[in-house]
Amino acid sequence: IAGQAYFDRIIAEDSRIEPRDWMPAAYRKTLVRQVSQHAHSEIIGMQPEANWITRAPSLKRKAILMAKVQDEAGHGLYLYSAAESLGTPRDVLNQQLLDGKAKYSSIFNYPARTWADMGAIGWLVDGAAIANQVPLCRASYGPYGRAMVRICKEESFHQRQGFEILLELSNGTPAQKQMAQDAVNRFYAPALMMFGPPDADSPNSKQSMAWNIKRFSNDELRQRFVGMIAEQVKVLGLTLPDPELRYDEVNGRWIHKELDWQEFHEVIAGRGPCNAQRMTRRREAHANGTWVREAARAYAEKQAAKAAKNEIGAA
Amino acid sequence: IAGQAYFDRIIAEDSRIEPRDWMPAAYRKTLVRQVSQHAHSEIIGMQPEANWITRAPSLKRKAILMAKVQDEAGHGLYLYSAAESLGTPRDVLNQQLLDGKAKYSSIFNYPARTWADMGAIGWLVDGAAIANQVPLCRASYGPYGRAMVRICKEESFHQRQGFEILLELSNGTPAQKQMAQDAVNRFYAPALMMFGPPDADSPNSKQSMAWNIKRFSNDELRQRFVGMIAEQVKVLGLTLPDPELRYDEVNGRWIHKELDWQEFHEVIAGRGPCNAQRMTRRREAHANGTWVREAARAYAEKQAAKAAKNEIGAA
């Protein structure tokens, strides 16, 4: 058997589709979009954190932050590879990003204004990413699922580091503690919005779930995340900027404040704080690197030509 | 009468040579070299001071410093005009600077390491420049002498501002006073060397004096300058880094320590602290501005063509 029937059986068995397997065009398209958006997010996501490398307040923190940002570049690489295995080359995907045709996670359009944001991004943003991504380790597309396994391992490390930064600040001077609280205040709602709109407004989710790409709904994931941080924030000695937050024992779910979905859509539409800045930086880096990439290509061609000539000479 | 005889008479009368007058080729060449070196010095001399504009410790000082650096650009302009009146266009002179074929005053190859250097440069470097330049106001070449009049007026203003910076620091906190003393220590000898090598080693001076370009010998000017700063340093409450410095009543001259002429020649040969940095900055600014200058030229040509066409249309 082959084609649709095989694909359907794999999905029904909750097994994995591999690059050479037949797959529906819509499945492929959905995956390319999702995986490349994820890759772009890793790349753009380097910027807010890179913003504090040169100013990190201790050498140890500087080293940890550098390693983290570098990991994100690595995640970008794995994910582009997974996307390439679906037939779209990396430079095409990259061009989509540069042209503003591809999205990346909106959270990276918020600025990292203080050092405490390195903590809040690690704890809340990476935390939300993990909540999103752990189920993706079982995504039906093999290369994506396997990339996620590796990424999740590193992300949870990053989340712990973010938590530690906040803990240190919270136990530090009053100014440090206030810096930490301010960062949590700014990143709480945007982190909750990382799971996407409420289920009722998320029409594409159903198909993704049927294909075993997505495993839980946006609201289910958000619930899980809120529950987790509601506990952890106590250990930090900080508060979440959400006076309505409580666990509803009757319905077995967390009640949190209404999120500002208008802001969410504004940021997605390009009108966030840093959209322009992030894209400008990415385009500049790409443009400044053009001559370097061209040189590498020309050199590789010359070397290949030499090698070929030597082979002919030897034959 | 014309030619050499006229020239000789003007020099003998201590009157002025003007651009359209006949002059010996060697006179012209000497002047172009001297005036353009002087212009280049103003341009390169902007760099050490521009280095502190963004970090000036008060807004008033920031404004004064900006105005000063801008004045230097203005001096560059007058001097290039004077040199152009001798028949060498500014872009040729500028190219000589960029190619490393033209010199500029060696003093600007020393770094401005601290804010107090803004004081020391004003007091000592501008002070030495004034001592050099006041007699040049009577230089036999008219445009040069007139440019000097204007420049000297502004320079003496700059010198007073430098003096004030040092005075404020000297009367400030111990750290400020030490910063001031350190700057004076670093700029004292280089400032004394601005007058050039001892008379015995300065063979070109004689001809310049015969042509009424130079009026006093290097050592005469240096004497005058040392005498001046030896008095002023007392008002500052600082010391000059020269334990041997004293006035020799018998010979009526100042005795100062032996200057390190080897260092002087090293710096002139390009091996000073900032020679490479100064030239790199100048070349970068020029290269980065190429497209702008080309645009201005293209626009001017288009406008001229339009004007010409309108004239023809009207005719």
Add this chain to the structure above:
Amino acid sequence: TEDVAQYALRLGDDALILAQRLSHWISRAPELEEDIALGNIALDVLGHARSFLSYAGHAWDKTEDDLAYWREEDEFRSLWIVEQPNGDFGFTIARQLVVSVYQYLLYTELLASTDGTIAAIAAKALKEVDYHRDHAVQWALRLGDGTEESHRRMQDALELVWPYVDEMFDDDALIDAVGDAGVRPSSLRAAFDAQIASVLDEATLSVPNVPRASGGGRRGEHTEHLGYILAEMQVLARKHPGATW
């Protein structure tokens, strides 16, 4: 009053940060005349900053230097546009075009401010800003209608500046509070658009159509650039607390 002081602080911070950015061109401009011109403009703008900050400081018994050197990032009230890095000469001109046309309109209206000091500062600044505007317009024409490269660069520069234009015209509660001592930014928009459209049209350039950045400078929420600007600007003053210079 407190409100007027806060209003003066905004205008002072805009000018201070812009002066800081512009002053970096001195000794780096495309030609000597521009070292002088940009230096002049930076110096003028710094002068406006000092006037506005001194006036604002009266309300809190603070000097211009207290305000410039001893506030933290989130205490600055400058617009995002003035924080943007200089980029190439084209970007600086694009930013200057936008800011000087804006300031020209703003200061013109402020001549009628019910606050005498604000009106006086605006009157003095206006003459200078008129020159700044002319300088930017002339360069926009040269770059827009110069070479192919300059046209492309200038259009690119406009696209990069434009996300920061809308914030300049945002009204807020302070604007309501100062009333006729100040000017409602939104009221300047139509004249701004008209002037800019006319210049860009003559320069064979087009008004960009790109999304705005959210903004927030008036609330003390800044782009990631301001921290670097202040670190550099304040480093020396802060090493010597209590010193005079």
Add this chain to the structure above:
Amino acid sequence: TEDVAQYALRLGDDALILAQRLSHWISRAPELEEDIALGNIALDVLGHARSFLSYAGHAWDKTEDDLAYWREEDEFRSLWIVEQPNGDFGFTIARQLVVSVYQYLLYTELLASTDGTIAAIAAKALKEVDYHRDHAVQWALRLGDGTEESHRRMQDALELVWPYVDEMFDDDALIDAVGDAGVRPSSLRAAFDAQIASVLDEATLSVPNVPRASGGGRRGEHTEHLGYILAEMQVLARKHPGATW
């Protein structure tokens, strides 16, 4: 001993300032692989800095952070070459080529240091520097023998780096004082020249012939760049004296 501590301080400062410069490339490199590679190198070099500075600090009861964040410009002992701005990718590669070949030779000799800690730090660093050197060499070849533009840029970059090469090999009194705990810089010159000549030759580039900059980093006399580097690096730590992070 004090001398060995001063010696370790030099090596630590070289590494710290270089790491600071290199880290700026992260998220700005010509391709993703280079974000990673330059990030890796910066991280390695920062690690070396921490080892050397921690060791130096023992002598004065200071931590690596005391030394990194609480010294003034004239207390730093780094070479001028590591302070130079990144420039374009070609300049960064040229600087990396010079510094990593130098450090490779230096750390190789330091394996035989009579100071056990210095020898141990060198041993660990050497493996990493070997990779840094290889990275720089590979890029020098690609850029030198790539396109016309890259050849020109790489040769230009070498000319810009070269004034700062000689200082690396200057001996001084401290070198005499540390004796066999350290390495006489001048003794590394011949091997350095040979390695560089061979790489540049293969890369179709030539060794520049330009005057040296005087230097003075080992005496605490720095170029005008270091002040800016430190202002940025230290700004946050200094706003919170006594805080831990």
